[in-house]
Structure formats: C-alpha cells, structure tokens
Amino acid sequence: MPSKRTARIGALTVAAVCSTVSAVVLTTPAQADTVHIHDIQGTTRTSPLAGTKVTDVPGIVTGVRTYGSSKGFWYQDPTPDADPATSEGVFVFTSSAPKVAVGDSVTVTGTVSEYVPGGTSTGNQSVTEVTKPTVTVVSSGNPVPAATVVDAKSVPDDYAPAGDTAAGGSVNALTLQPAQYALDHYESLEGMNVQVADARVVTATDPYTELWVTVKPHENATRRGGTVYGSYTSQNTGRIQIQSLGATADFPTANVGDKLTGVTAGPLDYNQFGGYTLVANQLGTLQKGGLERETTRKQARGELAVATYNVENLDPGDATFAAHASAIVNNLNAPDIVSLEEIQDNNGATDDGTVAADRTVNKLIDAIVAAGGPKYDWRSIDPVNDQDGGEPGGNIRQVFLFNPARVSFTDRAGGDSTTAVGVTKVRGKAQLTASPGRIDPANTAWKSSRKPLAGEFVFRGHTVFVIANHLNSKGGDQGLTSQYQPPTRSSEVQRHAQATVVNAFVDEILKTQKNADVIALGDMNDFEFSGTAKILEGDGELWSAIKSLPKSQRYTYDYQGNAQVLDQILVSPSIRKGCDLEYDSVHINSEFSDQISDHDPQVLRFRP
CATH class of the missing domain: 2.40.50 (OB fold (Dihydrolipoamide Acetyltransferase, E2P))
Incomplete structure (x- = not known):
C-alpha cells in the first residue's frame, strides 16, 4: 500500500498519498582526474560515476528549492561539451535549505547518486544527483547559462x-x-x-x-x-x-x-x-482562454436519456451537493436515468461499520429539487463493509437515480450484496432474477473492487436493462515516463477479468432475448481503444458509444496533459442500430481548476 508523506515536489506543502521515496547507489567506475557536470550525467540515464565521490565540480547556480522533502539546488556548467546526449546541469541534494543563490559560481564536492522518485517499485526513471555535498561559493551575481x-x-x-x-x-x-x-x-x-x-x-x-x-x-x-x-x-x-x-x-x-x-x-x-x-x-x-462548461441538450419526449457521472467520493459532509445538483439539472438537463459512481456511505471515510448511503443519496436528490430538477427516485445495494475498495471506510458504490415521471423501475426482490443476479425467460422476454441485483459478487474479479449493479427500467412500455459499473482503477500502473518502455499496465489483469464477467452477463441477456436493450455504463477506468473495452464489447454484444464522436472529442478525464477516456456507455446491437442514437461527453470538470469531480459526465439519448 502507498505511504503518506507531507511534502510534495512543488511549490505547495500538502499531504499527498504516494509511494515510498528511495535513493539508489549504483556500482561505478573510478573517478576521473577532472570532472565536469557532463561527466557526471554521461550519455545514458544513469551516471557512469554513480557511487563515486567527485571533487570541486564547477558550475553556476540556476535554481534553488527551499521547500518540500527534496531541498537543494540546480547548477550548470557554462562551458558545455559538444555531445548533445550529455546534460550540463545537475541537482545537488542538500536536505536542508541550501545556502546559495541563483547566479553563484560554485564548486561542489559530494557523492554521485541515482534517486528514484517514488521508489524502485514504481518503475520510474532515476534522477542523477550529487548528495552529501560540500559547497564552495567562488563568486556571486554571475550570468545564468542561457535557457x-x-x-x-x-x-x-x-x-x-x-x-x-x-x-x-x-x-x-x-x-x-x-x-x-x-x-x-x-x-x-x-x-x-x-x-x-x-x-x-x-x-x-x-x-x-x-x-x-x-x-x-x-x-x-x-x-x-x-x-x-x-x-x-x-x-x-x-x-x-x-x-x-x-x-x-x-x-x-x-x-x-x-x-x-x-x-x-x-x-x-x-x-x-x-x-x-x-x-x-x-x-x-x-x-485566459475563456473556456466555459458545456451543456447538453434536453431529451425529446420520446427519447430516453441515460447518464453516468462519477461524483468523486461524495458523502454527506461534502460541500459540493449544490454544484453536483446544478450540473445534473442544468448541464445534463436532468437525464431520465443517472448512474452515479463513488457514492460513499452516510459518514464517509469514518470506518465504523456503516454501509448505508441513504443520507448521501437523499441529500443529493433534495439538492436537485432545490436546483429546479425532478424529484428523482433511487435504487442501490449496500456493499459488505470495507470490501469494495476505494477510500477506506467510505464504502463507495454505484447508485441509480431515475425520474419516476419519465421512467419506472422494475423492483424484483432477492438482490443483496452477496447474491448473484441471474437471467430468466418469461413470455419470450429476458428478465432479471433480482432488480436491483449485483453481478457475480463472489467472483474473485471483484476482490476489493466495486460490484456491478444491474436493474430493469421501463420507458414508454419498453424494458431497458442497465448495468452500472466502476471497474478496477489504474493504480499501480507504470507511468508513460517510466524507465520501462513500453510501461507495464499491471492493473489491466483485474480489469480484464471484470470486463469478461460483465460481457458474459450481457451475452446471457442477449441469448435469452436477442433484441434486448442493454446498457453497460460507468467509470470503466480504461480507454475506448483498450483491451478492457474490447473485452466488454466482445463479439458485438456491446459497443462503446463514445466512438460515435470524432476522435478529437473522445475524452472524459484529463491526466498529465492527456485528455482521455475513462467513463463509457456501451450499448447492445438493438440500441446501436437505431439511427437516432446520440452521445455527449459533457465537459464540466476535467478541464477546469475548480472542478467538483475529476470526471466529466456522459449522456446517451436514444429511442427504445
């Protein structure tokens, strides 16, 4: 499990969850007689002098970091060599606030080390540093090497x-x-x-x-x-x-x-x-570029609007209820069915055995009414305490909101946190054995992860099966800048197993009723081009409707400069073949500094 530290590399000292940070010393050749910074850096990612003490290495201070857990300074040789592969700058780790200033000409004696931010288990590249330094200021006020x-x-x-x-x-x-x-x-x-x-x-x-x-x-x-x-x-x-x-x-x-x-x-x-x-x-x-939050259009009378929205660990103590309600009413135009992900229990992260979430959900419903929206009804199943992952004690789960003036929910007893929902045929039509129900909750694919919630809805006489998902997160995957190329996506193993279970359940519905309207939606924690999406889609049982958008509009999340898809709405062939299907990724969060969730909601409109 990740550890917690109270300093992050940045201009703000905060509590941040991260992996243990470590320094790695490598075996190195003997030190040369005259060493410059480019000799320390070398032509690969790790220094040829790692583990070696270097003496009186010269340069000009270019930056000083006095905060966080990585205090020190950068300095650079103003007379570079001719090799473009060798850096002319290096970080000097002082551990306490350094006593140098930008523009100081200094010599540094210390040990060359390779420091891996987050620890070697992350797969991150290492940073070449000089540690345990003795610093001599030769002069001050010198020109800094040109950027x-x-x-x-x-x-x-x-x-x-x-x-x-x-x-x-x-x-x-x-x-x-x-x-x-x-x-x-x-x-x-x-x-x-x-x-x-x-x-x-x-x-x-x-x-x-x-x-x-x-x-x-x-x-x-x-x-x-x-x-x-x-x-x-x-x-x-x-x-x-x-x-x-x-x-x-x-x-x-x-x-x-x-x-x-x-x-x-x-x-x-x-x-x-x-x-x-x-x-x-x-x-x-x-x-400023003047970016504004998007608003999707209102569904027509004969259109069913189905949405998914990750509300990011919502619990009764949060201050975002009015903002979420406004988003649902005004930006999403009050969809008929909303699958909510990351609804926490009634006391949030307090880990005291509480699993009910009625206070959380009803507070949101009341806020929606106050914002001018409909009085939604809701269905969900409480998880077993501390078994579904997420923030410890929070017991996140998926919840169906639905507008009873537009759509009805088919209640069928028998669904609980540990009982698997099944599919039967009644008068030639598919029917869930429990509604709401959870899909195969005892399957090891769902260990420490959210179990899918399935329910039957009726819109203008048509039954629509909806499956709300929140698949395993990407935590533990190596980053794009990893030393391992291509990076390993270890979290896919469980997510692929989960996608297999969901696809098999949809396939069971479609084998029972070929033309059944089925929607699997939620925070899939994976891209529309990923192996997870391919498994969910199977042999045509489902299709990710975000692919109906131009490629430049396919994103629901923004991470490290990449706008990407994590949230999806997948539909069965009977819905896909309709020429009136319309999909919208409603950008109200991911692109903004004052976001109320890190996910953008998605809306699908179609005529059953």
Whole structure:
C-alpha cells in the first residue's frame, strides 16, 4: 500500500498519498582526474560515476528549492561539451535549505547518486544527483547559462525507444538519442536551465500547484484546447509539467485552453507525479482562454436519456451537493436515468461499520429539487463493509437515480450484496432474477473492487436493462515516463477479468432475448481503444458509444496533459442500430481548476 508523506515536489506543502521515496547507489567506475557536470550525467540515464565521490565540480547556480522533502539546488556548467546526449546541469541534494543563490559560481564536492522518485517499485526513471555535498561559493551575481529552448522543433515526434529486453525492458542503459526520441531529449536536458514560450495549458492547475502545457499546439488538439490521448502509441511528446520555485500565491490558476504567454524558464526536474517538469524561476503571464462548461441538450419526449457521472467520493459532509445538483439539472438537463459512481456511505471515510448511503443519496436528490430538477427516485445495494475498495471506510458504490415521471423501475426482490443476479425467460422476454441485483459478487474479479449493479427500467412500455459499473482503477500502473518502455499496465489483469464477467452477463441477456436493450455504463477506468473495452464489447454484444464522436472529442478525464477516456456507455446491437442514437461527453470538470469531480459526465439519448 502507498505511504503518506507531507511534502510534495512543488511549490505547495500538502499531504499527498504516494509511494515510498528511495535513493539508489549504483556500482561505478573510478573517478576521473577532472570532472565536469557532463561527466557526471554521461550519455545514458544513469551516471557512469554513480557511487563515486567527485571533487570541486564547477558550475553556476540556476535554481534553488527551499521547500518540500527534496531541498537543494540546480547548477550548470557554462562551458558545455559538444555531445548533445550529455546534460550540463545537475541537482545537488542538500536536505536542508541550501545556502546559495541563483547566479553563484560554485564548486561542489559530494557523492554521485541515482534517486528514484517514488521508489524502485514504481518503475520510474532515476534522477542523477550529487548528495552529501560540500559547497564552495567562488563568486556571486554571475550570468545564468542561457535557457535551452524546448519547442515543437526541438522535441522529436517519437516518444521513447523500446527498452532493453535483457534488462527487463529498461531504457536506463541505452545511449540517449535526443534527436530521435522525446524522452531521450528531455533526459539530455535533466537538471539544465530550459524554457518554453507561449505555451497552451492542457491540464488545469491542480491542488498541488502544478499544471501542464504543450509545446506542440497542433498535436492531437481538441477544439477546447486540450491534447487527446488516442492510442498507446500517441503519448503526446509536447506535454510538460510546470511547477514553480516562487510563492504558491503567485502560481497561475489556469484552465485548459489558457496560455502562459512569454517565457517560462527554470531547471528541468523529474518527479514521480508526472516525470519531466520545468520548475520555473520565471513564469509566463496567464492569458485566459475563456473556456466555459458545456451543456447538453434536453431529451425529446420520446427519447430516453441515460447518464453516468462519477461524483468523486461524495458523502454527506461534502460541500459540493449544490454544484453536483446544478450540473445534473442544468448541464445534463436532468437525464431520465443517472448512474452515479463513488457514492460513499452516510459518514464517509469514518470506518465504523456503516454501509448505508441513504443520507448521501437523499441529500443529493433534495439538492436537485432545490436546483429546479425532478424529484428523482433511487435504487442501490449496500456493499459488505470495507470490501469494495476505494477510500477506506467510505464504502463507495454505484447508485441509480431515475425520474419516476419519465421512467419506472422494475423492483424484483432477492438482490443483496452477496447474491448473484441471474437471467430468466418469461413470455419470450429476458428478465432479471433480482432488480436491483449485483453481478457475480463472489467472483474473485471483484476482490476489493466495486460490484456491478444491474436493474430493469421501463420507458414508454419498453424494458431497458442497465448495468452500472466502476471497474478496477489504474493504480499501480507504470507511468508513460517510466524507465520501462513500453510501461507495464499491471492493473489491466483485474480489469480484464471484470470486463469478461460483465460481457458474459450481457451475452446471457442477449441469448435469452436477442433484441434486448442493454446498457453497460460507468467509470470503466480504461480507454475506448483498450483491451478492457474490447473485452466488454466482445463479439458485438456491446459497443462503446463514445466512438460515435470524432476522435478529437473522445475524452472524459484529463491526466498529465492527456485528455482521455475513462467513463463509457456501451450499448447492445438493438440500441446501436437505431439511427437516432446520440452521445455527449459533457465537459464540466476535467478541464477546469475548480472542478467538483475529476470526471466529466456522459449522456446517451436514444429511442427504445
């Protein structure tokens, strides 16, 4: 399990859940007589001098970090060598606030180390550092080495080389090719003073005082200013994280589509929360792009509107009920059925055995009425205490909201937290043995994860089967900037097993009634092009309706500069073949710094 620390690499000291941080010392050759920073950095990701003590290595201080758990400074050799693979800058870890200033000419004596942010288990690359330093200030007020420009011309389009199979897929020992691969280019600048100019924001400012920009404005761009992650080989090389060495209050509060005009410059760092990061001494001026929250249209009288919305650990103590209610009423135009994910129990994260969530749900329903919406009814099944993952004590689950003036729920007794719902045939039609019911809750695929909730609804005389899902999260997967290329997505194993169970249940309904209207929706925690989606879709039992949108509009979430799909609504053939199917990813959260959830809701409209 991840541990907790109280300092994050950034301009804000906060409590953040992360993995244990460790330093790794590697076996190295003997020290050369005269050592410069480019000798320390070498031509691969790990220093040829790791584990060696170096003496009086010269350079100019380019940045000083006095906060967090990684205090120290960056310095750079003003007389570089001719090899583009060797960085001329390096971080000096002092552990306490360093006693140097930008512009100081210094010599450093210390031990070269390779530090892995988050620990080796993360698969992250390491940062070359000088530790246990003795620092001598030779002079002050010197010109800082000019910042290397990072832009669309300098960053290659290919993302990373394939890892060395003999080293388990690691790229650490491969000679850098900065003109060929984006990750090699960034690594060749590790610790150096770099700059971006007039960079568009592609992930909004987060609570940790960081944002993401792109130096490639045309790379897989959305019409709203983001950058779409559309395949495992479209990692988007122009993305870079921005933090600041200045005051937290001075950091810009930006949304997607805003721009940092002018120059943003500072040392290039690497951290576990996004990889290569420009830690700015100089921030560009924020130019607002005027992004507005979207509103979907109202369903017609004969259209059934079905939505999914992850409300991010909602419990009665939260202050977001009115905002969520307004989103459902005004931005989603009060869908007939809403699958809610991450509804917590009545006392949230308090772990005292409480599993009921009626206070949470009814508080939301009352807020919806207060916002001018319908009086929704609801159905759900309480989980077994602490068995469904999520925040400890929170007992998150899926909940159906439905507008009884538009749609009815078919209640059929027998569904509980541990009883599996089945499918029977009654008068030639498919019917659930329990409604609501949970799909195969004892299956090991659902260990420490949310079990799917199935229910029967009737709209204008037509039965519609709806399955609400919240599949296993991506926690534990290696990041795109991992030392292992391609990165390992370990969380897929359980998610694929879950998708197999859901598809089998849908297949059972369709074998019982070929033309049944079935919808499987929710937070699938995976992309529309993923193996998970392919398993859910099976041999045509389901189809992910977000694929009806242009590729530039397929996203429900924004992570590390990549707009991507996590939430999906999948439909059976009888729904897909209707020419009136309409899908909308309603962007009200993921692109904004003041989001009330990290997910955008999705709405499907069709005529049963």
